[in-house]
Amino acid sequence: ISVLVLNGPNLNLLGTRQPEVYGSVTLADVEDLCRNHGATVGLDVTCLQSNHEGVLIDAIHEAKGVHGGIVMNAGAFTHTSVAIMDAIASVELPVVEVHLSNIHAREEFRHKSFVAPVALGQIAGFGATSYVLALDALAKHLGSEA
Numbered sequence: 786i787s788v789l790v791l792n793g794p795n796l797n798l799l800g801t802r803q804p805e806v807y808g809s810v811t812l813a814d815v816e817d818l819c820r821n822h823g824a825t826v827g828l829d830v831t832c833l834q835s836n837h838e839g840v841l842i843d844a845i846h847e848a849k850g851v852h853g854g855i856v857m858n859a860g861a862f863t864h865t866s867v868a869i870m871d872a873i874a875s876v877e878l879p880v881v882e883v884h885l886s887n888i889h890a891r892e893e894f895r896h897k898s899f900v901a902p903v904a905l906g907q908i909a910g911f912g913a914t915s916y917v918l919a920l921d922a923l924a925k926h927l928g929s930e931a
């Protein structure tokens with residue numbers, strides 16, 4: 786089963802961006818981890834990152850019929866984007882929301898997620914392992930495991 790791992794704004798800077806919050810792993814490390822872990826649970830992982838809301842929305846639309854589900858870290862758009870929420874609701878694909886940091890333990894404005902109401906579930910606070918847990922959850926949901 787093919788799945789999309791979609792990363793939003795500023796996640797291209799992982800590794801050098803606020804390492805005290807996000808750790809030292811790079812986006813390339815996260816994407817390698819996703820492809821490798823995905824393969825062990827029967828998921829064929831495609832990765833995409835964009836800093837642009839419209840590109841992320843297009844990617845969600847285009848995932849329909851191509852991918853069985855999406856693991857999404859919408860970055861700061863998590864807390865602002867009704868448009869991303871509507872895109873997810875429109876395609877009716879299972880989406881697992883992920884965050885490296887525990888958004889609920891941070892500033893108040895990060896507690897609100899527009900992705901959460903249209904997501905299968907949310908995993909936050911485990912660094913790159915959040916993605917591994919999200920892929921496991923999606924694999925279980927899609928029944929990709931032997």
Ligand code: DQA
Pocket residue numbers: 794795796858859860861862863883884885886887888895
């Ligand atoms: C983030 C949390 C968001 O609040 C922040 O804007 C990010 C990264 C995370 O992965 O912890 O860009 O989504």
